Amino acid sequence: MATSPETSLAILDDYANVAPKHFKHIPNLKIDTFPETLDPSTPSGLEALAKRLEPYPVVSCMRERTAFPSELIQKLPNLKLLLSSGNRNAALDLQALKERGVPVTGTKGDLPQTQSEGFDPPPPPGYSAVNQHAWALLLSLCGRIPQDDRLLKTEAGAWQNGLGVSLGGKTLGLVGLGKLGTAMAKVGVLGFGMKIVAWSENLTQEKADDAAVGAGLEKGTFKAVSKEELFKGADVVSLHLVLSDRSKGVVGERELGWMKKSGLLVNTSRGGLIDEQALIESLKKGGIKGVALDVFWREPIPRDSPWRSVDSWAKSEVVLSPHMGYVNEGTMNRWYQEQAEELERWLKGEELRIRMA
CATH class of the missing domain: 3.40.50.720 (NAD(P)-binding Rossmann-like Domain)
Known part of the structure; x- marks a missing residue:
């Protein structure tokens, strides 16, 4: 697909500041992070979140942290790609995103072919x-x-x-x-x-x-x-x-x-x-x-x-504990690594590996 010289990415709810290092190698990508979660279930929260995200064509979210109801999606005319984690995310209105033509990617959390330095690999298959x-x-x-x-x-x-x-x-x-x-x-x-x-x-x-x-x-x-x-x-x-x-x-x-x-x-x-x-x-x-x-x-x-x-x-x-069941070093790093891989595919006009919508 045709892209502008610079693409803007909003990273939501990355409480541990894991994500940026996985995206920084992508050329012409402007990255902004928003670690404070906004709740769109109230009118004021909806407006604040819409204002935050309105400029961005690409948004990275972590499953079931920030919700994307249809009311929010309608207020994001520039949204072109939503990067999520895991293989399902109950906080996303997938039907509304599909109707808008916004692809939603997921992640497998599988072992990468080459291990990046600086963090543990995700848990092996079958381990919970x-x-x-x-x-x-x-x-x-x-x-x-x-x-x-x-x-x-x-x-x-x-x-x-x-x-x-x-x-x-x-x-x-x-x-x-x-x-x-x-x-x-x-x-x-x-x-x-x-x-x-x-x-x-x-x-x-x-x-x-x-x-x-x-x-x-x-x-x-x-x-x-x-x-x-x-x-x-x-x-x-x-x-x-x-x-x-x-x-x-x-x-x-x-x-x-x-x-x-x-x-x-x-x-x-x-x-x-x-x-x-x-x-x-x-x-x-x-x-x-x-x-x-x-x-x-x-x-x-x-x-x-x-x-x-x-x-x-x-x-x-x-x-x-603050919803830590899936929040381990290997899984979180691999999920963001996969999101970056999906973004690179999208920027090149290639088929996405995992599609939720």
């Missing part, structure tokens, strides 16, 4: 960084690591201020037994000797057996149960569903009420799977022992979010 982070959160919660780390660093004389939780032989309940749920279950079995129960609307025992065998475990290792049985019987409940109209709020007041008083809840999928207010009310009264969250209902969480002051009101133990 999200699963690693889910276990990091759960083990931090069980071992009181965030709390004790903070106390030892800030309070003279602090020592063994609470009791940890042993996972050996306990029951791990998976809400969703896809790739990530199965990975979580496999570690539970092999690492801690945990019993595995699972539920989703379409899960059968046959599918649970297939998942176990596919993970190298014996048939029958995973038990498909009812939703009520899972929440009442599990010592740890971990969520592994894609957020949709059907799964939104799949964990609410009823499900939290079913959980054991000693139960732990882990969510590394999407904040919307849980009724936020119901969870807050449960934690205020100590309805469950603890929760570990990597995902939230609004991201980044607002400055006045109750999660910013959770230690002041929760009677349950709470461990939080």
